[in-house]
Amino acid sequence: MKTKSNIRVGISIGDMNGIGPEIILKSLQDSRILELFTPVIFANSKMMSFFGNYFKIKLQFHGISSADEAVEGKINVVNVWKENVKVNFGEEDKKIGGYAIKSLKAATQALIKKDIDTLVTAPINKNSIQSNEFNFPGHTDFLAQELKGDSLMFMVSDNIKVGLLTDHVPVKDVSSKINEELISKKVSAIHESLKKDFNVREPKIAVLGINPHSGDGGVIGKEDDEVIKPAIKKFVENGKFVFGPYAADSFFGSKNNANFDAIIAAYHDQGLIPFKTLSFGKGVNFTAGLNRIRTSPDHGTAFDIAGKGIAESSSFTQAIFMGISIFKNRMEYLELTKNPL
Incomplete structure (x- = not known):
C-alpha cells in the first residue's frame, strides 16, 4: 500500500544510444534515495543490468510486469519488452527510438492510472522516434494528447x-x-x-x-x-x-x-x-498545465559523449526531486482548497 512518504517516481528510459541509461544509474546509485522515493523504470531488467555492468555502477534491479507491483526499498524495472536489444552508443537508430517510445507509452499509462505519482523522462532523439505510430516533435506534445489539461x-x-x-x-x-x-x-x-x-x-x-x-x-x-x-x-x-x-x-x-x-x-x-x-x-523541464506531473533534465541525448561514462547526472537528479516537490505541493494545494463540505 502506497503512503504519502512513499512516492513512486516513474522513469522512462529515453534513447538508449544516448546518455539516458547512464544518468539514470548515476542518479540512483546512492542507496539512501530508496528511503525518499520508490523508483520505477520502464525498460527491461536485463538491459538495466547490462548498463550497470557497462558503466560499473552495481545496482540491484527488481523486475516486475506492471508498475502497480512496485516494491518499496527496491529499484523496480517494469519489463516493457522481453527481447535483447543491441545498443550502439552515439548512433541515431530508429529501432532504438522505437524502444524509447515503448517505454514512454507504458510510463504514461502508469501515470494515468496513478500507479506512479510522477514521471521523469530521459532524453529522446527527435528524429529516431518518428514513425507511423508516433508523430510528435517531443515528449510535451505527446503528453498533451494523453493527459488532461493544456500543456x-x-x-x-x-x-x-x-x-x-x-x-x-x-x-x-x-x-x-x-x-x-x-x-x-x-x-x-x-x-x-x-x-x-x-x-x-x-x-x-x-x-x-x-x-x-x-x-x-x-x-x-x-x-x-x-x-x-x-x-x-x-x-x-x-x-x-x-x-x-x-x-x-x-x-x-x-x-x-x-x-x-x-x-x-x-x-x-x-x-x-x-x-x-x-x-x-x-x-528542469517541467510540463505544466496537465493533471499529472512530468519532469525531465534540461539537456538532450548527448550522443557525442554517450557510452564514455562522463555524463553529468545533476539535472536528471534535480528533475527527480523537483517532480517529488511539485507532487507534494500539489497535494497540499488540493487539500487547502477543497470544499470542506
Whole structure:
C-alpha cells in the first residue's frame, strides 16, 4: 500500500544510444534515495543490468510486469519488452527510438492510472522516434494528447522559471502562431502552476516581446503593440500581476528576471538560451498545465559523449526531486482548497 512518504517516481528510459541509461544509474546509485522515493523504470531488467555492468555502477534491479507491483526499498524495472536489444552508443537508430517510445507509452499509462505519482523522462532523439505510430516533435506534445489539461513547457530551477508561448516551432512561423487566445492560455497556465506547484501566493509574471526592442513602437514589427499588450492589459484588469512586453535582449542581463516569479518567452531560443546559461545542470523541464506531473533534465541525448561514462547526472537528479516537490505541493494545494463540505 502506497503512503504519502512513499512516492513512486516513474522513469522512462529515453534513447538508449544516448546518455539516458547512464544518468539514470548515476542518479540512483546512492542507496539512501530508496528511503525518499520508490523508483520505477520502464525498460527491461536485463538491459538495466547490462548498463550497470557497462558503466560499473552495481545496482540491484527488481523486475516486475506492471508498475502497480512496485516494491518499496527496491529499484523496480517494469519489463516493457522481453527481447535483447543491441545498443550502439552515439548512433541515431530508429529501432532504438522505437524502444524509447515503448517505454514512454507504458510510463504514461502508469501515470494515468496513478500507479506512479510522477514521471521523469530521459532524453529522446527527435528524429529516431518518428514513425507511423508516433508523430510528435517531443515528449510535451505527446503528453498533451494523453493527459488532461493544456500543456506548457516550463523550464524551472531554484532561481529562474521560464515558460514559452511557442516551443518546437520554426522561427519563421512564431509571430503567426501567437495571438491573444494563446497568450491568455499560456499565462493562465503559468499563473496556476506557480500557485499550486510552487506555493507562490501572488505570482508576478513578465512577458517578453516578440520583436527586437518589443517592436520599438511599431518600427520593428507591430505584434507587440497589437497582440501582446492588449492580452496583458486584460490580465491586469482582472487583478493579475502580469507585466510587459519587455525587450528580451536586456531583460536577463539587467537581472530584471529576479523581480518576477516567472518569465514567458515568445519562442524556444528566446527563453531557453538565457535559462540554460543561468541554470545549466540545475534546470528542469517541467510540463505544466496537465493533471499529472512530468519532469525531465534540461539537456538532450548527448550522443557525442554517450557510452564514455562522463555524463553529468545533476539535472536528471534535480528533475527527480523537483517532480517529488511539485507532487507534494500539489497535494497540499488540493487539500487547502477543497470544499470542506
